[in-house]
Amino acid sequence: MDELLFTLNDDELQELKNTSSIDGDEDDHLFGTPPPRNRSKSTGSGNENVDWELTLSLETTLQLIEGEPTAPSPNCSEELIQRILDVCRGRGGLPDHLRGKVWVILIGLYYNNKSTKHPLIEIYDLKEQNELRNDCTEFVAKTYSSNSPEEHSSIVSSLESILTSYLKHQKVAYDKSIILGYLQILKPLLTLNLTDTQLYNTFRMIITQYVPRDVFNEHGLPFHIFRLLLLYHEPEVCSVVDSLRVLPHSYASQWFLSLFSSAIANLQSILVLWDVYLQYRDPFLIYHMALVLVLNAKDRLLEIKHSDSSTKKADTIQLLSTLPANLEPSDIPDFLTISQHYASQTPNSYRRMFESALYGNDSFLTLSNSSTSPCRRVAMQSLCLPVAAEELLNSIRMAKSLSSNDSTDSRSSTDAYMFVRFFVVDCRPAEQYNSGRLPTAFHLDCALMLLEPVKFNTAVQGLLLAQKDALNVGAAAGGEHLCFVGSGREEEDQYVHMVVSSFLQRNTQKVALLSGGFQSLHELLYPDNIEDGLADHNPLTCPECVLQKTSVTPSSSTVSRDGSPASDSRSKLFTAKLSLFSSTLKAKSAEMKGKLIDYINNPVASGGSSGADEKHVKSSDKNKSKPYRNLLPVFMIDDDDEPSDEASPSGGLADLDSTTDVTHFHPGTRIRSIKQFLKQHNFHWSCSEVLSDGSHYEGYVIVTRDNLLMIRELDRDTGEVSLNRLLNSIIKITSKKKHPELITFKYGHVVKLPSTSSDPGKEGDEISDKDRGGGEEEETAAEITHSDRFYLPSGSKDFVSNVKRFIDSKNSSDQ
Template identity: 30%
Template structure:
């Protein structure tokens, strides 16, 4: 991706000299291909290699590891004599120090590292740091939690695809072991591995490999779904997926992985980090292997309520418990109806999906999170659960288990119907009490949602709840999200490089001083050609809900302006400044608009916006048509 010549490279060189934090390098790189001349410096800086001592410094050149023959043979794959010697020394010292056995993944991981212009000691430090920071532990264990967690992430984003792979009895460990153990270096050429690791190391996100796997699977979903009965053919096709990655695909792969990551509840990362990347924890391992779908922490749900309400909470407790106390934005679903009255339950599910779709269209509640009375999210539906009911002496315990089982069966129904973004709240309803003041308590005679007993909670409750939140908190957060303060070099300290500081054209002279308008005003404006609900992709891959407004002369990005029906302008560009519109080859919903000037020989880009647009084909077509109309006028 080339957007502005070599200026960004000069900025990157200056940032390295200034020893800025790696997070600022990530912003400067912004998905571009890192020049090979800067690779050693960038890796060394981000991995903090300089000045660190390694075990290799005191190596006595005694090559006597029990697997020494395997180590020596594996080192012979390198054509350079110096690389052969370095690999054998590094592996011998590392395996003797850790007491580990030789595995082929170590050689795969060393392949990109041997190409760096570093000393042998520094290469050892890079190797050790990458292993400790990025490579999941127990990747050689086919029943490791990492493979079960990978499946849960695919189930969250594409349950149809996940169910199809499950139906042919294919586990993630059957095809992705080398992907995780070598960070794809064992499946790619050294040149492509280097480019992939450039972005991986700069982003410094250990979880990125999980979302790269999701990206590869989802991008090839049609080729996967077309194989219905041949397990071996599908398995072979899955194993070949990394081989389709070319050098020009690497920035897209990383960007899309960041998009998937941003669209996933993040609380699982802190919950399972230790058992995935440090040391297996038996309790966490068992939990990951047994849960029905991705768990979400109550803290994350409550934080979302304060800012953007990205969760649509489905309360599966009995009606009397829901009426007594519930999260004010929750939708009540009586899961006991699934067995007692399937027809009524089906009607309730249709109502739920209808309210959910309305919430999504309003920019809220994209993610479904189910909750029950408590403690049940760890257990999946199984015969053993049902049998355990007969062993309970307390009627309350039996009722509690029944609620949990009913919820799990309901969640299973939604997953079987390929409902995306389905999760379960950790700890159930009790966990919310200690995390929020948004619990709504009602008198016994009051009806659920103001209607009949057990009636689903209205979507309006969610909006009413948001109105009670601190506008100061929301304004501060929005200001932080949309007005970051990145590193600015001397080259651009007096320029208008960053969004929000460039030329912003007013769309409507009737706007107030702050550029705040209502959604209805925008829709009714005679200049409005099209208004698309989408998400803005930041330079670091973060997603933010927004609207993309196309008028007769401008393309404008609008965001929530502090209240539910107010919109504020983030950026606006005249259509004549759009010099290029590109889409991601493997995910056409990700659209990039590049703004600048052009002549017959040269295109100069001065700004860029990237969006995730569900109706990308329609939007880009309308933008192009409007540009042509301007040219003809």
Template identity: 30%
Template sequence: MDDKTEELSDDFLKEIEEVLQETSIEGEEGEPKENETATEATGADTNGIQEAKNISDLTVSIQSALAKNEDLEVLRELCSAGVPPLVRGDLWRAFLGVNRRPDAIGSWNGPLDCENQSLIHQDTISQAIRCTQSEETQVGLSTTMEEVISFYSKSRNVTYTTETGWAELLSPLASLGLSKSDLFNCLYVLLAKFIPRDCRGGGRPFDLFRLLLLYHDPNLCSILDTRKLYPHLYLQPWLRSIFSSQCSVGVVHTLWDLYLMERDPFLVFFLALVMVINAKELIQETPVDTPVDDLNSMILTLPQQLTSEDITDLFSLAQYYAVRTPQSFRKDYHNMLFGTSRSVSSVSTGALCLPVQMQEVIDSLTNETAAGIKYFIVDCRPLQHFSAGHIQGAMHMDTDLLLHSPKDFSTAMDRLCDRIKQNGGENGEHLCFLGSGREQEDQYMNMVLAKFLQQSVPYISIARGGFLEMLRLLGARAGQLLEDFDSELCHQLYEDSRASSNPSPSRSDCNSDSDTEAHLGYYYKQRLQEKSAQIYTSLAAGWRDRSQRLRVRMGELWKSRQVAAYKQRPLAGEEKKKNGRRYHNLPENVFVIADDEEEEGEREEVGGAESELVNISLYSTSPEILHSFPCTEVTDTGHMATSHLLLTSKDLIILREAPDRAGWGRIKHRENLLTILKITAKKHHPDIVTFKFGHHDNGAIVLTHQIRVRLPNTRKATEAIRNTVEQANK
């Protein structure tokens, strides 16, 4: 290490030590009572110094690699343990490839007079406030961002709107203190290579996302379609800003560290896929009559709950879904969404399911790639064509049976479903439907596909080009891969269809490979083809745990909004509880299950006005709820109201179902457990339980009110109440 490097290392070490001292957690006041405490403090200091030295060494190593223009793979390996904040800006510039770009904005002194200049000014101020609390710094950042956006708008002849997401993209970059030139170049590259084109309602990015969701979770896709929650409603802000619009700047820094290192523009689709799939339970629990805007708001704001510590799990899950997805979609969509030329995709809008290029299917079947996906081929050609040659192990599904012999078709469907149960799913084979390649013959295959999708069978794709495309690609190798292969008949089939169908070369042959491969992502060939099996193996073991952790984190935000409004809420009849009847012959701390011998005249119950609605499922499963029991509340008028008895560590809650809104209810009672003085049940109706509440007054027990419910599982409920009350008394 040269003298300059040593000097940098010392400076970084001093700086980081100062930061650690300033931000270290202070202990409790006073001197340590035991030597053990002092020893622990000394150990923590030692660990902190060692951590600082490690960060310093890593920072110096990264700076050295940047100075030498090391390969991006080297930088990625150095950053595998995290990105030091001091070099984050330099690393982002390197991964975006802007280090050697010219200063396009440096000589521009044009007026800030764009069509929507006031909107640009307003949005940049809002983003600057997100970046820093210093008013002086906010002014500098907003001015710089406004100039960059204005110059980009004029140079590209594009009118700025908030929906473009430019200000949201700039804020994480500006917070790193990048120069105006670097900000412009980074924005230019992000918009050109990482933000999909056509991010508006009905655009191709949303078609692609729906196909990916349909492939991995057709049931959820159907639920969202039925409820008219279309991808563009919640996905647009995520895609246009790479989640910057919904996450704090600190979280975005951690997220973009990994995102820019991967250099895969499609990764944002899988990050979004993880978000939506992990919100499935929340979506299912919301009532069907919930307004679309409310449901969309729930999904849109889920990333706000993420912390920097959640990002690793988020990316691990996104990579898991990526390697469990056919990779053909990258070539199909890349030039259209990210490439330099606006080519037309061969995937039609509203495709029934995810198409797979035939070459990818052949590679999987012949083990010529390390891809983690193995396909089970469902051959939907006519029987005579199937008999003339088919893929080894393929199952024939005669689509003519769908119309001519529904019973036989149902039997074939059952056979295929049994095969799916045995060998399909996350760790098994994915279904790939193969047709003849002729539109007229394959129309029945689409009907069969629809049948499976209606049954929410995941991992379904269709081989583009059909059997004719397979013959063309296999050529002389057809006899090796195909079983019962009749070369003459298959050749005749191919020749007969050439004139009418004229199958064009596959999309991979039509596109410029050099242009497409250059933008597929730095690690597309290296990581998703050569190493996809290893990635899948390493991720599959823990993906469920990661998914559960992330699901909990995202669910907390929505549930807390439902629960927070009702915690410690004064309920109806609160004033009435202050007074009540006095009983002098009752022992203190009465908690017994006894016969209810009171006279009806003594019965006193607290009613009241209606409280706000809550989602029963979300409220009942919130963290504060320890037990939940269905019950029927007996009102003071003798009416029966379907309700739920809930227990927290401190309260007993009666949640009465709303008769006019399924799945929702109103909190009618929230009683402190320590105010329960007696629990009684009638001799002949032990399932009808009365809870009596009150307080002590000069040695006397004052019963203030009571609640009566019918509990189907009385023994279990009262035992839970007894245990919870005893814990509360402790």
């Protein structure tokens, strides 16, 4: 088709304008007989705006297609579509009289007089037929107010016929909001020179190929995908919109449903937009079009957020929903070029993950409205944009190829750079990282976030410097897109999720997470490419290899006749399993992720071990509650968060079985059934035990008349006692002001001190004997010997309050 793409000089163009009688009538037999009516007035652009070179090229190409002996098939072949694209791509709006012919080719339909894939249904017997007719009548009266009454009737008849046929063929129930969306899609189609049957099939194909399913659901899959894309490219804007509690559905649903037809005021702008959009043949491009619009409103969104308006949410929805309204035809080429740029700067994995769930031959409403739909659940639960292992490995291979080839030809190749380059951050424990990793991966110790926040921040700064240096020198490891890698096991990857969250909270752009973690990489490479694809791989200590061997190798194969080689191998496998189990236990519970993010990102404000945020009770607070162990209550919790002295909703002290004795449950005691054990104790809370090294163990804390018991979960049914403390050994219960969920119990005993004149209400550990009920001549102090920490995502106030009440009750009974 190169011979068609010639350039005309000014004289030839003027002669063509003066002599051409192209009006579309002579070529109508190619696509069928046109309707004997004008559907809409003033839909053309006028000859003064016609691109005559494009017009001539398209006319010539369409005539060649018509002159071919036989049509390829009722569905256009890829070759036929490519011939049209070779002429149209990179151009502006299509000529009005050729638009219909080009569109039906681009969406995969080839019309002739002999066959149409789906005929119209001539029987109008829907239960809501009158409502449907009224909807069509109202739409025509509003949209085509300048047309004559006769034309109104003709258009209403066409619309009703098309929509009735579609509802019956696709078995879609009538809904007014659905019909209004369909009518908006039909608005630009009515300008095409097509029969009703051709119009119906064009309408059906556009819905099937370009309108995403689940678009009417407030929490539908398209809106979760759009939010992930917004979070990927501009987390600050995403944070602003989220903070105002504005859901994408509230402003983007009509964009996705009507392909912007309902949002753009100028009909010619809609036609030009669809001209170029259909040429890209990419249904996901509409998400990036919406993304460009929202990003363009960043400054105005920030103004709304920081304003004193009482209608911030409504103002935001109004702003966003009207963003496309003023697009002019001249704006469309740049608008789509920028949208395509963002699409090219986005990992493609999400397309493969969700394409079959969003587009296809079924109705776009067939995706279940339940939040348990697998694809929707994946999108809802994704912390950031997911990247598949295949895409990550392909990116690394191409980056290596480019960095190793310094020839000018390869550097100048456009196709060589048409992929996303990742800077890989491996967040697995060090022992797993050293047992096998991607050759371009950098290691980041996630455990530092809680244990050593300052060191963690230093590591992050070093990581970002390494990324910058790698980009500057063009190294294979360099990439603008951050891809975080976890193990792929949920119980281990909670620290990884916390790291990713911290980067997003810093408004770091282009943050992605490897879907399935290192486990998915290993499965993809194992066994043939494992050594080439991974660096420093040790199959004896690699957790994934250990699991592979354990699952595929019979147990008898590990035992040799002399016993020695098999024993060594079994020992190494056991060591690797133990390492894997240890890293699993070090991970915190899933419930802690959201609650601890503030604590992680504000280590100074939240306090480390300095106790700057801790508050001792003052002498003026001595009458606020009863003393326990004859000492003042030293709850170091902010006054506003101090536990109540009222009875717990779970019951009073009398509800506890007084015959229950847990004294003999020493640490290490196995609990066969946690559920049965908890039934014997009214006062128990779900929590995590936090050790001094930052390790977390999920389980339950139980309070009895005399003891504080912690049960760690080993699996769903069984548990193990990790600690058993006497209530009368509790000296202090402390908490951070900003994090009352993190409770510290300090244990010890009281020692006598020489008589001093110190203030009994002085802040600190010293408590006078007078306040314990003893003589005024003698003073005592609490000596701390050990401590325990518990994290309760909910019920922390209830927990502390009940512990205090048990201690008060025991002190009263002892006296």
